[in-house]
Amino acid sequence: MKWLRRLLGMDILDGLDLSNISFDLDAPPIATSFRQTGTLPHSSSFSGIVSRFHKKKWLFKGDEFFRNWEDSPRKWAARERYAGSGKNCGHFFGCSVKGSQAEGAAYHMDPAEHSLLEVELRLDSALDLTYEENIDWVLGRVFENPEILGTAYFSKLIELIHHQQGGDQVNEMIGVTATNEGFDSLLFFGARALRSYDSSWTMNPEDPLIYMTEQLAFPGMRANRDLQNLVVFSGSDLTRRISRYRIDGGDWRPNPYHGVTQEELDRVLEHPSSSQPNPGWMISQKITLAPTDRGEPIHFTNDES
Numbered sequence: 001m002k003w004l005r006r007l008l009g010m011d012i013l014d015g016l017d018l019s020n021i022s023f024d025l026d027a028p029p030i031a032t033s034f035r036q037t038g039t040l041p042h043s044s045s046f047s048g049i050v051s052r053f054h055k056k057k058w059l060f061k062g063d064e065f066f067r068n069w070e071d072s073p074r075k076w077a078a079r080e081r082y083a084g085s086g087k088n089c090g091h092f093f094g095c096s097v098k099g100s101q102a103e104g105a106a107y108h109m110d111p112a113e114h115s116l117l118e119v120e121l122r123l124d125s126a127l128d129l130t131y132e133e134n135i136d137w138v139l140g141r142v143f144e145n146p147e148i149l150g151t152a153y154f155s156k157l158i159e160l161i162h163h164q165q166g167g168d169q170v171n172e173m174i175g176v177t178a179t180n181e182g183f184d185s186l187l188f189f190g191a192r193a194l195r196s197y198d199s200s201w202t203m204n205p206e207d208p209l210i211y212m213t214e215q216l217a218f219p220g221m222r223a224n225r226d227l228q229n230l231v232v233f234s235g236s237d238l239t240r241r242i243s244r245y246r247i248d249g250g251d252w253r254p255n256p257y258h259g260v261t262q263e264e265l266d267r268v269l270e271h272p273s274s275s276q277p278n279p280g281w282m283i284s285q286k287i288t289l290a291p292t293d294r295g296e297p298i299h300f301t302n303d304e305s
Contacts, residue, residue: 051100095225097118129174152210
């Protein structure tokens with residue numbers, strides 16, 4: 001296995017259970033490792049500490065903690081990853097402090113203007129796009145002909161990672177699909193995952209060896225929270241699911257709104273649930289892919305409604 005470790009460019013084999021992995025170089029493996037732990041198919045329950053860099057002037061504590069997550073008209077208008085303007089909201093976290101630091105650097109956040117906010121929460125139905133079979137499912141909901149992407153999962157993963165800051169049509173449609181299906185959040189690999197494993201996914205996608213490397217790389221990426229992000233769709237739901245928080249590594253503080261009912265939270269919200277828009281945005285037509293002369297996928301943008 002030393003040659004494979006060198007090929008992957010990092011020691012992802014260390015500590016991995018390889019007993020259930022078989023290498024068939026004649027055909028790509030069908031991923032079957034996902035086990036549903038959430039309340040919906042393709043979902044995982046999620047619990048733990050996540051973090052983000054939050055602007056200090058908009059950071060609220062104590063009885064005003066709910067204000068950090070209000071789904072205001074400004075929030076609805078924002079265009080973010082997996083949260084299209086006027087389609088659905090998104091509240092974003094790194095799944096580790098190291099991951100949040102990398103995200104902050106990518107977005108050139110000024111440390112003097114931001115604080116590290118860590119929260120502990122539990123979610124019931126995160127659409128888990130860290131698993132190959134769930135990636136297949138969501139791509140089938142977004143693309144008319146996802147087979148154009150090929151069978152290599154790294155090629156498919158590229159389609160899930162935003163092509164530009166603020167998101168694009170593909171992950172907007174994924175966000176709409178997730179909210180329409182009732183998922184409370186979405187767990188996904190950030191661009192750091194592709195950068196960390198670039199020696200794997202930049203290999204020829206038609207090389208049968210890529211299937212072997214993917215069977216090793218994806219479990220390694222799932223085991224590394226630094227490479228994962230979480231987006232929660234409802235600010236009210238997020239507020240009620242956070243049990244405690246801390247700022248810049250200080251003492252943990254209880255969230256006074258943890259576990260309250262929506263009605264109780266609505267009494268303090270400036271934008272209660274009764275005022276939230278119901279855009280009813282549906283995917284009327286999937287994206288059609290067409291191969292270029294080089295065999296790489298391109299997007300034909302279809303009309304949306």
